[in-house]
Amino acid sequence: MRPDEIASALRRAFRERAIAPGQALNQDELARRYGVSRIPLREALRTLVGEGLIIMRPGLGAVVTELDAGEVQELHGLRLQLEPPLAADVVEHLGRRDIDDLARLVGAMRILDAEQSEEWSSLNYRFHRRLYELSGRRHAVRLVVQVLNLVEPYARVHAHVLGSRPQMQQERVDMVQALRDADAGRVRELIEQSIRTAREELVASMGSLPMRDGSDV
Known part of the structure; x- marks a missing residue:
């Protein structure tokens, strides 16, 4: 190798x-x-x-690397700065085949049972990577993937230990529909909502920290 x-x-x-x-x-x-x-x-x-x-x-x-609550909060703040702005470029560049590919990933996630948590999370990670790659913004995507790799072990805790998988699954379904509608505003809103919810619930589970408002947020 x-x-x-x-x-x-x-x-x-x-x-x-x-x-x-x-x-x-x-x-x-x-x-x-x-x-x-x-x-x-x-x-x-x-x-x-x-x-x-x-x-x-x-x-x-x-x-x-093991993250503490402050680092989880910081990295999700970075996600809020990096990921939502890609929504418009994603919608601009994707075609019907791209949407169908993303829909197939979400469909495959939906039919997995509760015991197939690792398979579900692997598909969820692939969904996010593919979504952002469609933006065509290579350098931004490189940074996004680096941050996703850091938080992914904790995303799996969020989905399967904190019980957020059903909500996350519905968000992916809604995302595919927003992509079909070419609604960049809704795509951006769903990305922000997903990141904010993950940050809030993860930080709360790791210890109480004040949640900041603002652009990072």
Whole structure:
């Protein structure tokens, strides 16, 4: 495996909580898992350090980033700045086939049962990535994906531990309809609503912090 392939595999493991936040990474074990030497593995880890997904701690080495309530709030504030403004570009660039692809993802999410939480969240992540990629704003999307990767382990807690999956599913259904209607304002509203709700419920579950109003918000 090349360093970029190792980094991609580790991102997925972090998103899916197969390697949990706060967990120390054993480089020998990872090298065996991926069938690589320590050199490409170290290069991949340096990439992930740069993305904020892991940190280097004295005595422990590489550790998966674990967010506190303030960081969850900050990252969702970044999401509010980055994601809603993409709505107009998404609506402008998407075609019927793109909408149908997104609708298929939402339909596949809908038929999964309660035990298939990881499959549901993986489809939900794919939905968001595909949605934003349709904007054509490559640099903005790169930043969005970096933030999504940081918050995804917590998004899964929001969906399946805090019981928000039904509400999130309905939001995705509403999003597809807004895309079919070419209603950029409604798309933006749904994106904002989803981010704000996730932030409020996650922060409340992690400890009480004052919620700020404003553009970040």
